[in-house]
Amino acid sequence: MSDPSTIPPPGELQKPEPPKNPKSTEGFHWWRRTFQYRTGIGLTPEEKQNYENDYHFVLQRKQCQQCYEYRDWILKYSPTVRFMAQQISKLNGNGGGQVLPFDESKIVCDACPEWRSGGFHPELGILLCQNRIRDKWHLEDTLAHEMVHYFDNLKWQVDWLNLKHHACSEIRASSLSGECRFSAEFHRRGFGFTIAKGHQDCVKRRATLSVMGNPNCKDEKQAGKIVNEVWDSCFNDTRPFDEIYR
Structure with missing residues (x-):
């Protein structure tokens, strides 16, 4: 993978304003x-x-x-x-x-x-x-x-400006962190989903939103496409855990 130094280094700083x-x-x-x-x-x-x-x-x-x-x-x-x-x-x-x-x-x-x-x-x-x-x-x-x-x-x-690298890590982070377990999704979205499918839908949704924030991503459609392209290999990679925490 590319060197993460491709992310622009800190330059001349001004007090940051919240992004519009x-x-x-x-x-x-x-x-x-x-x-x-x-x-x-x-x-x-x-x-x-x-x-x-x-x-x-x-x-x-x-x-x-x-x-x-x-x-x-x-x-x-x-x-x-x-x-x-x-x-x-x-x-x-x-x-x-x-x-x-x-x-x-x-x-x-x-x-x-x-x-x-x-x-x-x-x-x-x-x-x-x-x-x-x-x-x-x-x-x-x-x-x-x-x-x-x-x-x-x-x-x-990881090269964080590479959309596939970014999407893969976002899939793994949302899946392995516990933020998409049943109780967390129920708190956010209520009834209407199964545990297994609810977990995967949550991971895809959150990974897509994160990739949309990458400056190299054009829109939600491209973010979703990238997430789908790397989904199988990245979702099934649970390292360093033995399995997904739900």
Whole structure:
């Protein structure tokens, strides 16, 4: 697969504005710039000071603190997230038998546009959208989803601007994270689906929506076509799990 460095590196930064169109390049990279402001990585001293003074996307301290409390609880007690952290640690050891501790600082909470609950960037890590997290169980599903992307990127060096690469990881993340299990779909959509078909429909729907946000995707029709093209191989690939969690 292509080198993930094909994603444009951080350049001259201005305080990010929320994207008017989540399908745009700005929308695709908005959270990456938000992550930079939150961590301070790549910012000049003046930009850091501006962030401290008036960065208007940081929500109330209580909401931010709650997100981190949920994050820390899930990292400690969620079987899915703990397992993914272990698998990521093994890959970070470059397969040489060495296991590096999972870097929890790579998981950051911040405010995001209304159309997403989290994000992953290969250089920066995982963003949890504190203004979109309903409760700790929603955060668990979101974090597990992004950790599948983290795993995929380490294992296969995903090119996130390649639509097939992107679609494959989105299929796996939605399927393996638990966000498409019966109880989650029932909460979102109510009655009218079987467990097996409901799970697959949920995965396809969510993967298609995510691929639509890729700047190289023209529209929903193309996103759905790409998802269908890679569906069989990617949906049936449950690594590092033995089976799909429903």
